[in-house]
Every structure is written in C-alpha cells, then in structure tokens.
Amino acid sequence: MSRLIINAVLLLIVHEIYSLATAPGQETCESDREMEKKCRIHNYKTVKPLLDYFRQVRNELEQSESKENKLNELNSDLMEKYHEIVRIHEKFMNEAALLDEYKKKVLKGEVDLQLSQNKVEKLESEINSKQNIIVKLKGELADKSTNLENCKLQFKNLNSSLIEKDEKIKRITENLQNNTEHQKTLKEQLEKSKTKLINQDKDIQLCQSEIDKLSPTSCIPFGDSDVHQLNVSGVGFFDVLCDIKLAGPGWIVIQQRVGGNESFNKNWASYRKGFGSYKSDFFLGLEKIHRITSLQRHELYIHLVALNGSTYNARYDDFKISDEHSGYKLSLGKFDGTINGDAMRAGEKMKFTTFDRDNDISDKSNCAVKYKSGWWHGLCYNCNLNAPYGPHLVWYKRNPLKEAKMLIRPKRSDEEVSN
Numbered sequence: 001m002s003r004l005i006i007n008a009v010l011l012l013i014v015h016e017i018y019s020l021a022t023a024p025g026q027e028t029c030e031s032d033r034e035m036e037k038k039c040r041i042h043n044y045k046t047v048k049p050l051l052d053y054f055r056q057v058r059n060e061l062e063q064s065e066s067k068e069n070k071l072n073e074l075n076s077d078l079m080e081k082y083h084e085i086v087r088i089h090e091k092f093m094n095e096a097a098l099l100d101e102y103k104k105k106v107l108k109g110e111v112d113l114q115l116s117q118n119k120v121e122k123l124e125s126e127i128n129s130k131q132n133i134i135v136k137l138k139g140e141l142a143d144k145s146t147n148l149e150n151c152k153l154q155f156k157n158l159n160s161s162l163i164e165k166d167e168k169i170k171r172i173t174e175n176l177q178n179n180t181e182h183q184k185t186l187k188e189q190l191e192k193s194k195t196k197l198i199n200q201d202k203d204i205q206l207c208q209s210e211i212d213k214l215s216p217t218s219c220i221p222f223g224d225s226d227v228h229q230l231n232v233s234g235v236g237f238f239d240v241l242c243d244i245k246l247a248g249p250g251w252i253v254i255q256q257r258v259g260g261n262e263s264f265n266k267n268w269a270s271y272r273k274g275f276g277s278y279k280s281d282f283f284l285g286l287e288k289i290h291r292i293t294s295l296q297r298h299e300l301y302i303h304l305v306a307l308n309g310s311t312y313n314a315r316y317d318d319f320k321i322s323d324e325h326s327g328y329k330l331s332l333g334k335f336d337g338t339i340n341g342d343a344m345r346a347g348e349k350m351k352f353t354t355f356d357r358d359n360d361i362s363d364k365s366n367c368a369v370k371y372k373s374g375w376w377h378g379l380c381y382n383c384n385l386n387a388p389y390g391p392h393l394v395w396y397k398r399n400p401l402k403e404a405k406m407l408i409r410p411k412r413s414d415e416e417v418s419n
Contacts, residue, residue, distance in 0.1 A: 217295055218410055219243075220250040227278050232291045241278045243407055247301045247313070252292070254284040255406040257385060257393065264386040265372040268357040272324065283386070286321065286328045286352060289408070293320035297411040300332065302385070304339060304395055305403035312339035312395070319408055327351025327359050330376040343383035343396045347376035 219242035222228045230252075231237050241253040260280030276282025292298070300319030304312045318333025329351050335342040351359035352374060358366040360377035367377035373386040385404045387393045393401050 217292065218250060219252050220410065220412075223249060230292075232288070232295070234291045235288055238288060239278070240284065241282075243405075246303050246405065247407065250409040250412075251301060251407040252284075252409060253278075253405055253407050254289050255282070255385060255404070257281050257389075257401075257404040259389070259402065264374065264388070265368075266354065266374060268354045268374075271352065271354055271374045287324065290321050290323055290328060293408065294323075298408045299411045301407045301409075302337075302339075302344070303403075303405040303407070304401055307400055307402050313337045314339045314342075314344065314395075316344070317411060321352075339395055340399070341382075341396055346378050346382040350376040350378045353377040 216222070216228070216230055217232050218230070219228065219240065222242050223244065225243045225245050226241075227239050228242050229237055230240050241256070243251045243253050256276075256278075258281060260277070262276045262281035264281070264283065266275060266283075271283060272286050274283055274285025274288060298319050300316040302314040304314070306312070314335065314337035316332040316335055318331065320331050322329040322331075329349060330347050332344060332348050335345065350361075353359045353366065353368045353376070354374040355366060355368045355372075358368070360367045360380065362377070362379050367380035368374050371380060371384060371387055371392050373384060373388065373392075375381060375384050375386050382397075383395045384392055385395075385401075385406065389402075391400060393404070395401060
C-alpha cells in the first residue's frame with residue numbers, strides 16, 4: 001500500500017515538472033518543428049536529475065519499508081518477550097510468597113524449638129530436684145525402716161496392754177450400764193422437778209399479779225388511761241398517770257408536754273420531787289423514776305408531735321436512771337422507732353443538770369441556765385424535751401415539736417402485759 005502511494009506521488013511530481021518545463025516553449029516548438037527535437041532533449045536533461053533523485057528516494061523508501069517490516073517483526077518478538085517476562089515475574093512473585101510463608105514457618109519453628117528447649121531445661125531441673133528428693137527419701141526410708149522395727153516391738157507390748165485394757169473396758173461398760181439406768185431414774189426425777197418448778201412459777205406469777213393489784217409498782221394492773229396510785233419501796237404511795245392509748249397497756253407517763261403553761265426552768269429539788277399537773281405539762285420526779293426503774297428492767301417510749309401535726313416515736317429497751325448520789329445518770333439500751341435519728345443517745349451516761357446544779361460537760365456555760373430547762377445535758381443537747389416551747393423544744397435541732405411525752409413500763413411483751 002505504501003509503495004503505490006509513493007509511485008503515485010512521483011508520477012504527479014514528474015507531470016507537474018514536465019508541464020512547467022514545456023509551457024514557455026510551446027509556441028516556439030509549434031512554429032518551428034525543427035526545434036522540437038532540441039526541446040525534448042532539453043526537457044530530458046532538465047528532468048533527469050529529478051528522476052534520478054526520485055529513484056534514489058524510491059529506493060530509500062523501499063529500504064525504509066523493509067526496515068519497518070523488520071521493526072514490526074522485532075516489536076512482535078519484543079511483545080512475546082514482554083509477555084514471557086510478565087509470566088516469569090508472576091512466577092517469581094508466587095515463589096517469593098511461598099518463600100515468605102516458608103520463612104514464617106521457619107521462624108515459628110524456631111520459636112517453638114526455643115519453647116521446647118525451655119521446657120526441656122525446666123523438666124531437667126525438676127528431674128534433678130526430684131532425684132535429690134528421692135535420694136533424701138531413700139535415706140529417710142532407711143531410718144524409718146529401723147524405726148519400724150522398733151515400732152513392731154512396741155506394738156507387741158501395746159497389744160498386750162490393750163488386751164488388759166479391753167478387760168478393764170468391759171468392766172467399765174458394765175458399770176456404765178448400771179449408771180445409765182441410774183441416770184434414767186434421775187432424769188425422770190428431774191422432769192418431775194421441772195414440772196413442779198413450772199407450776200410454782202405460775203403460782204408465783206399469779207401471786208405477783210395479786211400483789212401488784214394490792215400494792216402495784218407499775219400501771220400493768222390497770223386497764224385504762226387515768227391517774228392511779230403506786231406503792232414503790234423508798235418512796236411510798238404516789239399518783240401516776242397511766243396510758244394505754246399511745247403504745248399499748250401498762251405505761252407510766254413520766255413527762256408530758258402538751259402545750260400548757262408549766263415552766264420547766266426548775267431547781268434541783270423540784271426536778272427531784274416532780275412538778276406540774278397530770279392534766280397539762282408535768283415531770284414525775286427523778287427520785288420516783290429512779291426507784292421505779294431500779295425494781296426491774298424498763299423500756300422507754302417517747303411520743304412526739306411535730307409542728308405540722310406529724311407523729312413519731314422513739315423506743316429504748318433498757319431505760320433507767322441512777323440514784324441521786326450518782327446524779328441521776330441516764331441509761332437507755334437499744335434504740336428503735338419511727339423518728340429520724342437516735343437523738344437521746346447524746347445524753348446517755350450524763351448526769352441531770354439544773355440551773356442550780358451544773359453536771360454538764362460544757363466548759364462555756366451551764367446548759368440548764370442557757371436553755372432554761374433541766375435535762376441530761378452533755379455539750380448541751382441534741383434533743384431537749386424539757387425546753388420552753390419554741391426553737392429549743394426539739395428532737396435534733398431541725399425538728400421542732402409542739403407535743404412530747406415520755407412513758408415507761410416493765411420490759412415485757414404486749415401479750416404478757418395484757419395477760
């Protein structure tokens with residue numbers, strides 16, 4: 001195809017050159033035929049160098065075409081070589097990947113081998129240690145073999161002793177059987193004695209109940225909320241206010257704040273004797289409370305009414321106060337109740353304080369003078385149920401009260417009290 005194009009181009013170029021060469025002399029040639037031959041010769045001479053040049057160009061083009069064919073063949077060979085190199089490269093990459101895997105396996109094998117060597121070294125150390133122990137045990141075994149022989153001799157001696165002791169055990173067993181029969185007899189007698197004691201306790205309780213009715217020391221014999229007379233050793237006969245409404249039967253009201261006009265800013269003698277009215281505010285008296293709580297264990301029940309009308313209670317299971325010589329010191333027992341916090345606890349083991357007898361532990365002042373009320377003051381108080389109405393009549397300082405009552409009774413269950 002390229003050769004045809006080259007030939008066509010050459011013919012066109014020759015034709016144009018020929019036309020240009022013959023055009024100026026056309027009229028001359030036509031008028032003078034004689035010159036025709038000369039014109040042809042002139043034209044030939046003119047075109048010949050070009051024709052030679054074109055032949056040379058054609059030859060070069062033919063050679064170039066041959067070289068192009070060779071170049072195409074070389075390109076084809078080169079592409080085949082390239083594809084072969086690509087295949088070799090892929091094969092090389094696969095081999096490299098396999099080599100990496102082999103390297104990883106070799107590294108892992110080296111790590112496993114190192115671990116195995118460590119385990120072997122550890123086992124060798126343990127084997128050496130155990131071999132030493134075995135050697136030691138062999139020595140001990142030899143010693144124990146000697147001891148075993150000695151033990152055999154001792155066993156024979158002990159065996160003869162055991163035979164003698166077996167005979168003694170038989171005799172003791174016979175004695176024990178006799179003692180067992182005697183124990184059965186004693187047990188029957190003990191059961192009869194227990195039954196008699198139980199019956200006697202019941203009789204004593206009945207007698208005590210009758211005595212309490214005849215000379216009561218608590219409100220248990222009375223089944224109402226009213227004023228009754230008690231007879232307590234050391235004090236004699238005196239009136240108390242009994243209450244069955246607030247916490248069940250048998251309670252003695254020892255202090256009451258129900259909004260009356262009674263002043264609790266009293267001296268020691270007044271608190272010792274008691275003051276106030278059972279219909280309003282009153283305090284039973286320290287000496288009476290001491291005498292009552294010294295007869296038997298008593299519990300304390302405190303009834304509280306807040307300013308908003310809410311009611312609360314606090315209960316202590318072992319209430320008592322000491323004698324006057326000890327300052328009527330307070331004891332409470334365990335706390336229970338619906339009020340928030342054990343405020344009375346701050347006064348436990350404290351002596352009673354009045355404005356004329358300072359028994360508190362405050363260094364600054366007499367708490368009874370400062371708060372105008374006798375109480376078991378410490379570093380003055382957490383609760384003060386004897387304080388004047390206002391900000392100091394509280395169960396803890398954040399709980400001001402409008403009513404408060406303190407009641408005691410012997411420590412029994414409500415069922416026992418009712419019966």
